[in-house]
Amino acid sequence: MKRRDIIRRAGRSLRQAKARTLLTSLAIAVGAFTLTLSIAAGEGSRQYADKLVGSNVNPRALFIVKDNALFDGGPGQSGLREYDPDVATNQGGVALKQLTQADIDKLTARDDIEDVQPIYQLTIDYLTIEGSDKKFVSEVARYDSSIRNESAAGDLPPLGTDLDTQDVVMPESFAEALVKAGVATSVQDVLGKKVTLTVAKPASQPTDEQLQQALASGSAAALQRLTRGETKEVTFTVSAITKQSSTALMAGTAMQLSSEQAKSIADYTTQGTSQYQKYTSATALAKEGKEPEAVKQALSDAGYPAQTAKDLQNLLFTIVNILQGIVAGFGVLALFASVFGIINTQYISVLERTQQIGLMKALGMRSRDVAKLFRYEAAWIGFLGGAIGAGLAWAIGTLLNPWVTEQLSLGEGNAILVFQPLPIAALILALVVIAVVAGFFPARKAAKLDPIEALRTE
Amino acid sequence: MIEVKSLAKTYGKKQNVFTALDDVSFTIPDGASVAIVGKSGSGKSTLMHAMSGLDRPQTGEVIIDGEDILQLKAKEVDRFRATKMSFIFQSFFVQANETCYDNVSLPLEIAGVPKKERRAKVQKALEAVELADKIKSKARNLSGGQKQRLAIARAIVNEPTILFADEPTGNLDSSTGEIIEDLLFDYNKKNGTTLIVVTHDPDLAKKCDMQLFIKDGKIALATEHHEKRPTVKKIPVGGRRVQA
Ligand SMILES: Nc1ncnc2c1ncn2[C@@H]1O[C@H](COP(=O)(O)OP(=O)(O)OP(=O)(O)O)[C@@H](O)[C@H]1O
Ligand SMILES: [Mg+2]
Numbered sequence: 093m094k095r096r097d098i099i100r101r102a103g104r105s106l107r108q109a110k111a112r113t114l115l116t117s118l119a120i121a122v123g124a125f126t127l128t129l130s131i132a133a134g135e136g137s138r139q140y141a142d143k144l145v146g147s148n149v150n151p152r153a154l155f156i157v158k159d160n161a162l163f164d165g166g167p168g169q170s171g172l173r174e175y176d177p178d179v180a181t182n183q184g185g186v187a188l189k190q191l192t193q194a195d196i197d198k199l200t201a202r203d204d205i206e207d208v209q210p211i212y213q214l215t216i217d218y219l220t221i222e223g224s225d226k227k228f229v230s231e232v233a234r235y236d237s238s239i240r241n242e243s244a245a246g247d248l249p250p251l252g253t254d255l256d257t258q259d260v261v262m263p264e265s266f267a268e269a270l271v272k273a274g275v276a277t278s279v280q281d282v283l284g285k286k287v288t289l290t291v292a293k294p295a296s297q298p299t300d301e302q303l304q305q306a307l308a309s310g311s312a313a314a315l316q317r318l319t320r321g322e323t324k325e326v327t328f329t330v331s332a333i334t335k336q337s338s339t340a341l342m343a344g345t346a347m348q349l350s351s352e353q354a355k356s357i358a359d360y361t362t363q364g365t366s367q368y369q370k371y372t373s374a375t376a377l378a379k380e381g382k383e384p385e386a387v388k389q390a391l392s393d394a395g396y397p398a399q400t401a402k403d404l405q406n407l408l409f410t411i412v413n414i415l416q417g418i419v420a421g422f423g424v425l426a427l428f429a430s431v432f433g434i435i436n437t438q439y440i441s442v443l444e445r446t447q448q449i450g451l452m453k454a455l456g457m458r459s460r461d462v463a464k465l466f467r468y469e470a471a472w473i474g475f476l477g478g479a480i481g482a483g484l485a486w487a488i489g490t491l492l493n494p495w496v497t498e499q500l501s502l503g504e505g506n507a508i509l510v511f512q513p514l515p516i517a518a519l520i521l522a523l524v525v526i527a528v529v530a531g532f533f534p535a536r537k538a539a540k541l542d543p544i545e546a547l548r549t550e
Numbered sequence: 551m552i553e554v555k556s557l558a559k560t561y562g563k564k565q566n567v568f569t570a571l572d573d574v575s576f577t578i579p580d581g582a583s584v585a586i587v588g589k590s591g592s593g594k595s596t597l598m599h600a601m602s603g604l605d606r607p608q609t610g611e612v613i614i615d616g617e618d619i620l621q622l623k624a625k626e627v628d629r630f631r632a633t634k635m636s637f638i639f640q641s642f643f644v645q646a647n648e649t650c651y652d653n654v655s656l657p658l659e660i661a662g663v664p665k666k667e668r669r670a671k672v673q674k675a676l677e678a679v680e681l682a683d684k685i686k687s688k689a690r691n692l693s694g695g696q697k698q699r700l701a702i703a704r705a706i707v708n709e710p711t712i713l714f715a716d717e718p719t720g721n722l723d724s725s726t727g728e729i730i731e732d733l734l735f736d737y738n739k740k741n742g743t744t745l746i747v748v749t750h751d752p753d754l755a756k757k758c759d760m761q762l763f764i765k766d767g768k769i770a771l772a773t774e775h776h777e778k779r780p781t782v783k784k785i786p787v788g789g790r791r792v793q794a
């Protein structure tokens with residue numbers, strides 16, 4: 093018997109038992125629905141994470157530390173140990189090895205990386221805006237020239253070029269806050285305004301002489317200044333305002349300035365302390381043509397544990413994969429239950445059609461073909477269930493996507509459920525295979541029926 | 551030519567052994583019509599099943615066209631049945647949910663006849679039993695006689711060389727039964743198909759060229775009966791409508 097004719101007959105017998113076929117395939121459809129959503133959500137999150145990392149991190153970027161504990165998430169060294177001036181101890185008594193200026197110089201001298209920049213701990217006392225004596229505080233960070241920033245107003249330097257030393261860039265939200273505070277009339281108005289940062293040197297124990305001098309001057313302010321430590325004012329011009337992008341990871345929250353200024357401020361604020369020219373981490377770019385992964389290995393061997401942009405991406409992917417696995421687990425469970433549904437339905441079908449099977453065998457149909465007929469019926473059920481489940485998931489997912497995007501504020505054009513034909517086709521195919529496997533025993537029962545016995549049953 | 555040589559079939563084991571066929575031997579010439587006659591339980595159906603390779607008797611030979619079908623592999627026996635044999639059963643066994651077309655097309659599909667050729671053959675077979683106008687009807691909507699005619703169409707569509715009929719008129723009233731009988735004999739004479747009819751109706755047996763009387767699994771009597779059938783009863787196939 094020709095395969096096509098078997099498939100056609102299989103389809104026809106299913107159509108003759110519509111309700112039963114539909115109910116059996118609905119069990120599979122539940123599994124298919126869950127699995128389709130899990131695949132789509134996984135794909136969507138991965139694409140989103142990709143976009144997030146891609147628009148924030150240069151693929152050549154390396155994140156370098158001295159202490160591997162930072163990556164392992166471990167507690168670093170704790171307990172009683174010998175003093176090391178290069179080790180910072182935080183409140184918890186946890187010690188982290190830090191990069192020193194010597195390390196930075198060593199890294200800069202390497203020929204497989206470029207643009208080595210320590211991550212500065214920048215703290216300011218306050219900042220003021222030209223034309224107002226209101227004081228503000230904000231985070232301050234080095235401008236990252238390896239990220240493509242979008243400007244809402246003003247001009248940003250081209251990718252890979254640092255800011256001018258006298259310029260600062262602020263996020264749109266800062267400019268809006270300034271407008272609210274009445275310092276500026278519009279976001280556009282903030283552009284070109286002077287910003288003055290006041291930074292403070294850490295207080296040192298004043299000498300007796302200094303104390304006497306301050307007392308002699310009779311001014312309380314002089315005394316206060318003495319205990320608070322020296323301060324310095326640095327003035328910048330707002331050269332650009334960056335757009336708030338939904339896929340931007342860090343740009344949103346800091347006033348950004350050139351690395352030269354960042355270093356000078358960091359040096360000033362840590363001068364005389366144990367933190368002077370000590371950095372927990374640094375960033376660098378793998379030189380053009382160098383494989384970041386290989387550079388990472390070389391750095392690790394040199395005593396500088398590093399992570400690549402890909403590592404960051406993998407970290408995000410790991411989280412996505414775990415979540416996806418949980419959802420998929422439920423789908424698999426539903427499928428598992430549906431397998432018994434198929435077996436049951438097909439057994440009943442074989443019993444019901446004993447006489448038909450006997451006739452077909454008497455007419456010379458081979459046992460193999462009889463088994464095939466029932467396996468194809470199971471395959472049809474699997475296909476139907478898969479198609480219904482995946483189709484429903486696709487339809488509902490597509491309808492819900494805009495709402496989900498809004499709820500999670502993912503930004504225009506991002507969707508958390510991404511349906512791709514190929515994985516869904518693969519899923520349906522897998523379901524067909526599962527259904528055929530489930531139909532194996534009923535099909536074998538049909539194939540083994542004795543035609544004489546079968547024809548005797550009325 | 552069908553040669554049956556010392557065929558024996560037993561059911562059960564040891565104390566419960568039941569001999570359904572006991573050393574049965576006979577020869578049927580090509581194109582003959584044969585009646586297997588006997589009481590209920592005498593072993594008629596068992597003999598028919600053995601001759602068609604559906605059943606495997608313990609000993610004996612069934613030689614069709616020089617080949618012992620009992621020695622063939624399952625695959626070859628299936629092929630034999632699909633291409634050279636046909637069956638008509640007492641209780642029709644038409645597929646009620648399927649159309650007449652699909653019922654008749656089944657043996658062709660099993661024999662692997664391409665779809666293009668099937669249409670014409672099905673049409674021709676249905677015309678032969680005067681059911682051409684029911685081609686698209688579901689089999690369940692047919693009357694008893696029409697169902698048996700449909701079964702005949704299904705049996706002849708593949709142009710078999712041997713046609714087995716197990717009590718083909720047993721479930722029909724006598725006038726409808728006669729129409730079915732005439733259809734079968736007519737087909738037998740026109741196409742030279744060997745017709746083997748299992749029956750306990752002596753009148754039907756008389757119409758056959760040859761009768762095999764079975765009693766308790768043994769051939770009690772074999773006669774050759776060459777009485778010419780009355781021509782009045784013969785229906786020209788494809789001509790006048792058959793009332794069933
Ligand atoms: N599977 C079986 N197991 C045991 N005995 C069987 C089996 N099949 C048939 N028989 C016995 O073999 C004998 C012959 O059966 P068979 O069906 O050939 O009778 P038959 O002549 O066709 O009768 P009927 O006219 O009633 O159809 C019967 O006595 C029956 O009980
Ligand atoms: Mg019988």
